[in-house]
Amino acid sequence: MTNGETSTPELREEATRIAARLRRGGFEALFAGGCVRDRLLGIEPREYDIATSATPREVKSLFPRSIGVGEAFGVMLIRRGGATFEVATFRCDGTYLDGRHPTEVRFAGAAEDARRRDFTINGLFEHPESGEVIDFVGGRSDLEARILRAIGDPAARLAEDRLRALRAVRFAARFGLAVEPETEAAILALGGRLDGVSRERFGQELRRMFAVGDRVVAAKLLERWGLDRVLLGGHRVMGRHPRLAALPASEGPMTALAAWILDRDRGSDPLAVAAEVRDLLSLSNAEAEALRSAIELEGRLRSDWPNLATPPRRRLAMDPHFEAALAVLGGGEPVAAEEIRAWISQFGPDRNPERLVRGRDLLDLGVPAGPALGGALEAVYDAQLEGGIASREAGLEFAKRWLEARSREVRATSRVNPLDSPPGG
Ligand code: ATP
Numbered sequence: 282m283t284n285g286e287t288s289t290p291e292l293r294e295e296a297t298r299i300a301a302r303l304r305r306g307g308f309e310a311l312f313a314g315g316c317v318r319d320r321l322l323g324i325e326p327r328e329y330d331i332a333t334s335a336t337p338r339e340v341k342s343l344f345p346r347s348i349g350v351g352e353a354f355g356v357m358l359i360r361r362g363g364a365t366f367e368v369a370t371f372r373c374d375g376t377y378l379d380g381r382h383p384t385e386v387r388f389a390g391a392a393e394d395a396r397r398r399d400f401t402i403n404g405l406f407e408h409p410e411s412g413e414v415i416d417f418v419g420g421r422s423d424l425e426a427r428i429l430r431a432i433g434d435p436a437a438r439l440a441e442d443r444l445r446a447l448r449a450v451r452f453a454a455r456f457g458l459a460v461e462p463e464t465e466a467a468i469l470a471l472g473g474r475l476d477g478v479s480r481e482r483f484g485q486e487l488r489r490m491f492a493v494g495d496r497v498v499a500a501k502l503l504e505r506w507g508l509d510r511v512l513l514g515g516h517r518v519m520g521r522h523p524r525l526a527a528l529p530a531s532e533g534p535m536t537a538l539a540a541w542i543l544d545r546d547r548g549s550d551p552l553a554v555a556a557e558v559r560d561l562l563s564l565s566n567a568e569a570e571a572l573r574s575a576i577e578l579e580g581r582l583r584s585d586w587p588n589l590a591t592p593p594r595r596r597l598a599m600d601p602h603f604e605a606a607l608a609v610l611g612g613g614e615p616v617a618a619e620e621i622r623a624w625i626s627q628f629g630p631d632r633n634p635e636r637l638v639r640g641r642d643l644l645d646l647g648v649p650a651g652p653a654l655g656g657a658l659e660a661v662y663d664a665q666l667e668g669g670i671a672s673r674e675a676g677l678e679f680a681k682r683w684l685e686a687r688s689r690e691v692r693a694t695s696r697v698n699p700l701d702s703p704p705g706g
């Protein structure tokens with residue numbers, strides 16, 4: 282476990298020092314799980330977990346400032362050089378009653394600790410100094426053959442902790458693994474039900490699936506295993522994923538989610554789906570807003586854009602979610618998206634041009650604060666966006682004329698119907 286402050290080679294050095302200290306204390310200490318898998322795949326691990334024969338109390342005596350997080354589960358955290366390392370006592374998990382959490386753990390040896398882990402590729406250990414891989418579960422050959430296989434009896438392992446089904450999707454899609462048939466059968470046997478897994482975890486897994494790896498593979502697996510209903514609500518849908526497939530990797534998870542929802546659209550209201558997904562995945566306000574905006578804006582680009590004048594088009598392009606929406610549109614209607622992109626590019630890289638005339642300028646001219654001033658500002662900005670005015674002076678001139686025209690109009694209306702709204706504005 283770690284954060285980004287420390288670079289990865291240093292991360293390994295720090296982790297090696299922690300393990301060496303444990304060994305000098307007379308305990309076994311090995312790198313475990315994801316970091317071993319990643320190194321074998323040639324990926325720099327972003328976190329190092331250490332598994333040890335030392336109990337939490339023994340870890341604490343060697344590292345007085347370590348913090349027990351799940352002390353009952355044998356997990357201690359050690360902070361070093363801006364990073365946090367998880368040091369966990371070898372253990373085997375007791376029975377699971379709720380489909381997610383073991384009711385007890387028992388401290389054990391390395392081999393048992395390997396067997397409580399989820400998939401063989403995640404069940405490897407590595408000797409920190411020699412780099413020797415210690416494999417009790419056949420993870421190395423599965424990794425070489427690119428197979429995702431549950432450790433032990435797949436049916437039992439998937440039933441005891443259903444989060445593993447989502448983890449299976451994530452690892453298969455991230456590393457391009459084939460799912461071993463019995464493991465897949467065990468996932469299918471869950472019947473698309475992930476009892477015991479919290480919505481926060483749904484959200485977390487989906488974010489990770491859509492952050493790195495092949496998103497289309499992830500979506501297809503979720504649909505094949507009937508897990509799409511858990512994440513997105515509604516019905517199981519199996520279809521093509523043109524928007525998700527075309528989405529640049531640089532777009533974030535919420536844009537990918539928008540693309541997936543639109544790919545699945547079978548006449549349902551995608552904005553209503555987005556609102557439901559917000560709760561199902563326990564999204565943050567910012568994420569929910571990104572998802573909603575991408576979907577809404579995509580719809581406007583698809584249907585309204587051709588009929589819009591220059592200023593409202595340029596205002597759409599200023600929306601912080603415009604790029605995301607355009608990227609999503611690109612998968613469904615590439616020609617339309619390309620036309621929009623080309624049209625916008627004629628205005629240069631600055632899509633958010635500074636206003637030539639600001640509220641302050643009009644107040645200085647003696648225009649009272651109020652709706653007329655606001656209207657004038659927007660009218661000047663529209664004219665600026667249209668290319669009609671290019672300097673502050675021209676903008677001020679435009680504003681004056683606009684305000685005059687408006688007051689004439691108001692006077693005219695009040696003559697026609699003197700009982701209507703009062704003159705001025
Ligand atoms: P990532 O690169 O996404 O961090 P990871 O394999 O390191 O992948 P973690 O969630 O950090 O995944 O967990 C670390 C290790 O703990 C895993 O490699 C696996 O051995 C074990 N593990 C994690 N979650 C489970 C689980 N739900 N069931 C069994 N073992 C698990």
Ligand code: MG
Pocket residue numbers: 315316328
């Ligand atoms: Mg990890």
